[in-house]
Amino acid sequence: MAKAVLGIDLGGSRIKAALVTPGKEVLGTASEQTPAAEGPSAVMDAMDRCARRLVKESGLTMDAIEAAGIGAPGPMNWQTGIVYSPPNLKGWKDVPLGAGIAERLKVPCFVDNDANAACYGEFWLGAGRGSSNLCLLTLGTGIGGGMVIEGELVRGPDGTAGEVGHMKVARGGRLCGCGARGCLEAYASAPATVRTAVEALEKGGESVLSKMCGGDREAITAEMIGTAAREGDPLALDVLGETGEWLGLGIASLVNLLNPEKVILAGGMAEAGDLLFETIRKSVLLNAFEVPAARAEIIPSALGPDSGAVGAAGCALLRLVR
């Protein structure tokens, strides 16, 4: 058995790596900037460098590494390891990421969707540990996520499963980045929450947000809304409440569909903490069936920004032995 497996999470702005043993011990993590402007080859070199640095810092040599798992942004093919044209990696087109990293690191390499890898990470070593059925929602610029059912990551025949942010919560509703209308992401992502705040201000609402953004509503961020809400600003509290209601609606659908033991919320928006979680929990109890609503714990991520790298390592370990 391998001494350790590498997990590498490729984000648009940062590369994160984790070194994990088959015994579920995280030996260390490392991170560096993604040289996204320099193209795929430079990015793969940076991933290679980051991974090798982590192995060295952990007191191991590459001989001890059995495989590497990569969490990469979609659209991509998890079976061939080819990344098609991710919106946050400009200029990438059909890049053989799995083969490129395998060649550099000289170990078998397995690629998975980044959100699915993060979901598996929380299941394997994070907030989902000990449960067999869970959903992850990553609340950021978009809403990504994934699902584990009876201990298995749900990928679907094309590997596109897990798009929790693109459940429809309104017919003919807000236009989403995906091109459709009424997706959960269009109401409850960070930019959607900002939009809700801007709309409230445009309707004449008063808030410390006007001061915080220096009069420039375009400069309002989800973090500002979180800060204002924690300070007790009524408009910011209403805005977070709105986002929580929409999330509650989407999560109620997941709870009715899948009867998960845990629904884990990750990403920047989840840091709004109890203000958001309490609204979501109330909404789920109101909107989902009693038994699955009572079952589903709605909790924050335990691995935070490392869930993708840790999960990619976990997925690789599993794919190695299958």
Next chain:
Amino acid sequence: MAKAVLGIDLGGSRIKAALVTPGKEVLGTASEQTPAAEGPSAVMDAMDRCARRLVKESGLTMDAIEAAGIGAPGPMNWQTGIVYSPPNLKGWKDVPLGAGIAERLKVPCFVDNDANAACYGEFWLGAGRGSSNLCLLTLGTGIGGGMVIEGELVRGPDGTAGEVGHMKVARGGRLCGCGARGCLEAYASAPATVRTAVEALEKGGESVLSKMCGGDREAITAEMIGTAAREGDPLALDVLGETGEWLGLGIASLVNLLNPEKVILAGGMAEAGDLLFETIRKSVLLNAFEVPAARAEIIPSALGPDSGAVGAAGCALLRLVR
């Protein structure tokens, strides 16, 4: 190995039975009325009678029967075989259905949720044969259904998974029978479709439906709407279109979440056929991601009213060997 396994679907108005071999041959089916008014014991006697008649008609004796599977209405516990208090079986409270049938038939007996059993039936021997990932929606008085992922029925830790009719498609929308608002069932079940038609007539819409119902809008049925639509009645076509749009929205969520190979529509409403299916297919292509939308075939049930009984037999066969 058993010569055959019985499947019994317990409905509020009819009991259906199917006899299936482990080699996937359906030896026969039988059906009789559910004596619902006479209480649980009489209903179990009728199930026993129906099953034994089917075995006899198929030229077998009970010695050849290894097990029985039951599809029963929820809420219920699939592991203990206890049925709690199904809305369409008045007076039932915590009935040990599994034990009651096992005692009568003298074979091991396994109980599953009726909609989940129907889903498994379509997967095992119906329209889903040959695929590993599918969703079933039964369009009737309510919208039930289920999901098979990687060849496994999704039950969830409490056995409540698969409530496709209670995905939320509107915030603060129509009140649903489940007590929540905005469920798919509240927009696209048979009674919901009737409600859409009645609302259109109340707004002054003209339709042959006014004549078909003899001036009594309360008498309008989903079948009437289907008939009027097939005759080209514009209002009825609009109403079916509305139902199709809502179903398309819900199915787009399933397609984005689960990447199913097939989405199977069963139940009375599905008999509206192409008029409904074409609207749904268009809506899914518009609302879901391209790759999973292209993958998901949206097709009618192959087993029709027998899917529950056949699926209950399939579930029993699997549970017998696990």
